[in-house]
Amino acid sequence: REIITPCKNRQDPPTSYYTGYACATCKDLSIYETHDHVDFDTPEWLVFPADATLDKSAPDIVANIYKEAKRVQTASPNAFAVLIRRALEALCDDRGATKGNLQTRLESLASKGEIPPVLAEITSVLRTLGNSGAHNTEQKVVAPMTWKIDKFFRTLVEYVYVAPALLKDYRKSLTKKLNTGYSK
DSSP, rough: EEEEEOOTTTSSSOEEEEEEEEOOOTTOOOEEETTTTTTTTSEEEEEOOSSOOOOOOOOOOHHHHHHHHHHHTTTOOHHHHHHHHHHHHHHHHHTTTSSSHHHHHHHHHTTTTOOOOOHHHHHHHHHHHHHHHOOOOOOOOHHHHHHHHHHHHHHHHIIIIIIIHHHHHHHHHHHHHHHOOOOO
C-alpha cells in the first residue's frame, strides 16, 4: 500500500490517496481517498475504479442494472454494453416511453422533451454499442469504449434524474428559507 499526498490547495482539506488495494471483483487496482482528519487506515471514498452506484434520484431498477454492468465492465466489455442498453430500456419504462423497439422508445422520449437533441444522439450511440455487444458481428466493444459508454450513460442519468432532483430540493429549501424570513 502506498500513500500519495498531493499538493494542498489552500481551500481544500488535506487529502491523501491510497493505492495498492485490489478490487475484490475484478482484481484491478483500486485507489481510495481520505482526508487528513480521518484515520489513515480507513479510506473514505473509492476514486478508481469509478463508483458503481448512481445518485439516489435514479430509480432502483436503473441503478441495479447499472451496478451489474459496472461489475463486468473490465472483464467483459460486450456484456457491459448490453447491460447499459438494458438500463436504457429500464429508463424508457420509467419515463413512460411509447412501446416499440428501443430506438423508437428513445426517439419518443426526445420528442416529448425528456431528453435534448445531444443526449438523444448519445442514447443512439449507447443503443448501437449495446447491439454490437449483443450480436455476433465484426464490431466488438473493447475496454476503452466502455469508458465513454459509462460517461455517456451517467450524463444521461444526470440530466433525466439528478438535475431535476437537485432543482426540486433547492426550490424546497429556498421556499423554506423564504417562509422563515431568510432574506438572501
